[in-house]
Amino acid sequence: xxxxxxxxxxxxxxxxxxxxxxxxxxxxxxxxxxxxxxxxxxxxxxxxxxxxxxxxxxxxxxxxxxxxxxxxxxxxxxxxxxxxxxxxxxxxxxxxxxxxxxxxxxxxxxxxxxxxxxxxxxxxxxxxxxxxxxxxxxxxxxxxxxxxxxxxxxxxxxxxxxxxxxxxxxxxxxxxxxxxxxxxxxxxxxxxxxxxxxxxxxxxxxxxxxxxxxxxxxxxxxxxxxxxxxxxxxxxxxxxxxxxxxxxxxxxxxxxxxxxxxxxxxxxxxxxxxxxxxxxxxxxxxxxxxxxxxxxxxxxxxxxxxxxx
Numbered sequence: 001x002x003x004x005x006x007x008x009x010x011x012x013x014x015x016x017x018x019x020x021x022x023x024x025x026x027x028x029x030x031x032x033x034x035x036x037x038x039x040x041x042x043x044x045x046x047x048x049x050x051x052x053x054x055x056x057x058x059x060x061x062x063x064x065x066x067x068x069x070x071x072x073x074x075x076x077x078x079x080x081x082x083x084x085x086x087x088x089x090x091x092x093x094x095x096x097x098x099x100x101x102x103x104x105x106x107x108x109x110x111x112x113x114x115x116x117x118x119x120x121x122x123x124x125x126x127x128x129x130x131x132x133x134x135x136x137x138x139x140x141x142x143x144x145x146x147x148x149x150x151x152x153x154x155x156x157x158x159x160x161x162x163x164x165x166x167x168x169x170x171x172x173x174x175x176x177x178x179x180x181x182x183x184x185x186x187x188x189x190x191x192x193x194x195x196x197x198x199x200x201x202x203x204x205x206x207x208x209x210x211x212x213x214x215x216x217x218x219x220x221x222x223x224x225x226x227x228x229x230x231x232x233x234x235x236x237x238x239x240x241x242x243x244x245x246x247x248x249x250x251x252x253x254x255x256x257x258x259x260x261x262x263x264x265x266x267x268x269x270x271x272x273x274x275x276x277x278x279x280x281x282x283x284x285x286x287x288x289x290x291x292x293x294x295x296x297x298x299x300x301x302x303x304x305x306x307x308x309x
Contacts, residue, residue: 003072004155007100007280011156011197011219011244015277018307019270020072021300022100022246024158024201024222025286031293032068035061039078055083059090066099069300072280073100075158081145085152092153102199103149105157105191107142108184109135111170124175131179139183143190156197158222159187164204166228176209185216192217199246203285204228210239220244223284226265227252233272236279245273246280254283254295262295266302274306281307 001009001017009016030036038058043051066074076087088101109131112120123131146157163169169176184200191198200218205228213221221239224230224247232248239245250257250265266281273279281303287296 002098004097004100007072008155008197010278010280011199013241013244013278015309018309019274019279019281019303021069021281021303021307022071022073022075022102023282023286024075024102024160024199025077026065026069027289028287028291028293028296029061029065032065033061035064037061037065037078040080040083043083051083052086055086056090059087059094062087062091063095063099070304071099073102073155075102075104076154077104081148084149084154088149088153100155100197101153102156102158102197103154104160105142105146105149105187105198106159106161107138107140107145107187108159108161108180109138110161110163111165117170124171124179128178135179135183139186142187146187146191146196147194150191150194150196154196156199156219157191159184159198159200159218161202162204163202163209164206164225164228166204166225168205168207169209173208173212177212181209181212181216184213188216188218206230210235214239214243218243220246220280222246222280222282224248225284226250227284232269236273240273240276240278244278244280247282247284248273249281249283249299251283251285251288251291254287254299255291259298262298263302266299267306270303270306274309277309 006016007020010020038054062074076084084103091101188198198218199220199222201222203225221243224232226248248269253261253265
């Protein structure tokens with residue numbers, strides 16, 4: 001199977017030739033190969049010709065990095081919509097249809113900052129319609145954006161609005177059902193209707209709202225955060241026939257734990273989520289800047305040992 005075929009097979013709850021892997025973001029490219037990914041700020045003062053050159057170079061860097069890691073999907077980051085569209089065209093030029101190509105595509109409320117948190121809490125009780133107006137606008141813009149990227153050649157989206165702390169969701173399940181779930185459902189339905197794939201990401205303890213997340217009908221859930229007590233074995237038992245699973249390798253252990261703890265976390269994920277398909281191996285967040293590259297490569301070594309069906 002090609003990486004893309006393998007990845008999409010797992011998202012469709014199938015059993016591919018081996019467990020696919022990806023990361024929604026990889027911040028260690030400089031440590032891996034001495035190159036960093038392009039950001040919109042890098043293009044700010046460039047001529048169109050220089051932007052074109054940098055975008056082509058960045059597409060080649062993306063392919064180089066994710067080839068070396070043996071990832072099955074590439075998630076395009078840090079660029080505006082026009083440059084995301086140009087990037088997918090360049091990726092297809094240089095790599096054909098080998099990788100699944102993803103971008104961010106959410107448009108639902110996420111955990112606000114301190115000032116925004118207070119304003120949202122007040123609005124929920126005193127002016128809920130204002131939140132619904134905002135939610136509809138965000139939804140409509142996400143659907144427009146996602147359709148533009150799908151038309152350009154993207155395969156799907158990571159929906160990255162974070163909803164949960166380690167203790168639980170940032171709003172009650174009842175309020176989540178009012179202010180978030182319907183709009184998330186609409187965005188996912190639009191992605192599916194246009195032939196795309198939707199992976200719903202959120203860190204934290206999702207268990208109080210997991211029924212609503214699954215009911216929104218994404219192809220997969222990510223990151224299944226073990227630091228918040230989310231047990232991938234239990235999620236697989238309860239929902240593995242309804243939604244694919246991505247992640248759960250313990251990021252905190254990768255940073256501060258022993259090698260044995262890191263290996264044990266990766267083995268646990270593969271032991272419990274691999275059977276029957278519908279699993280994409282990944283960390284419980286991202287390989288973040290400051291994480292020793294060797295720790296992420298150790299995780300990949302476990303995957304290589306256990307990935308084949």
